[in-house]
Amino acid sequence: MYYEVVSQCTQSLKLVEGWLDKAVKFADEKKLDVDTLLNGRLAPDMKPLIYQVQSACDYVKAAAAWLSGQTPPKHEDNEKTLEELRARIRKTVAFAESVSKAQYEGAEGRKISLSWAPGKILGGKDYLLQMTIPNVYFHIGMVYAVLRNAGVDVGKMDFLGTANFVDA
């Protein structure tokens, strides 16, 4: 299920581009600079929307890499504009989608270390469940929340995307 869970996180990350489309539309209507939204936050001591996107990207990228036995590609956190932020999402998605299901073979047995927890490791399963899922959804949730709070017309279906319903 490693491939499937990372793919789901990747699908959810992709949806952020649609929310950014709505942010642009909102900024146009209100005659404000979309950068105001990209730098938005829910509280003064919270990191802004741009950071939330970068961080969501990093957790997707890291999961696709470490769980398939690769070192994640380096992506600098230097995005300032909407187009740069879109490009960050797209290169993250491209990397995650470049990893085949077969490459996740042995994911459970991998030991993953995190820069902020020196001397410690997480097993592959704990990393997927306790680190990847909550972090990816936390950060994309904060992107959504900042836009929703600013008045952008995003709704839950924008967060969920489409599901593979079939006729009963």
Place this chain on the structure above:
Amino acid sequence: MYYEVVSQCTQSLKLVEGWLDKAVKFADEKKLDVDTLLNGRLAPDMKPLIYQVQSACDYVKAAAAWLSGQTPPKHEDNEKTLEELRARIRKTVAFAESVSKAQYEGAEGRKISLSWAPGKILGGKDYLLQMTIPNVYFHIGMVYAVLRNAGVDVGKMDFLGTANFVDA
């Protein structure tokens, strides 16, 4: 991995109680009624925090039930107070934790229908990935976001909880 993913969602839901503790502390300090926070939202057309908790609970409960071949227990959405909201979380967690790993046997082959998508079904895997994970994390993310936006001292580690780190 069905058992493990639902368990992770359940662990994340449990953390909401700690956020509510922080909400109580904040309300005490500010001399305001905690109900103000329980009815908080990010936008006027968004459902309030109480609903977000109820909805997160329902997606956890439904996943534990349908994926183990059971009909979910009925929980009325009638919580108004903090203690009622805590009770809702606790009965949801108790139900989810009553389902053993063995009961998820055959989860992938199950067909799950949703009340808001009549005539349609989702396979077990799509239900877990496309419905359970994003919905649980969406709604608990909104609980967190409403509290964060109100000034409650919640931080990302409150959202993540503890991970099973071991020495490298």
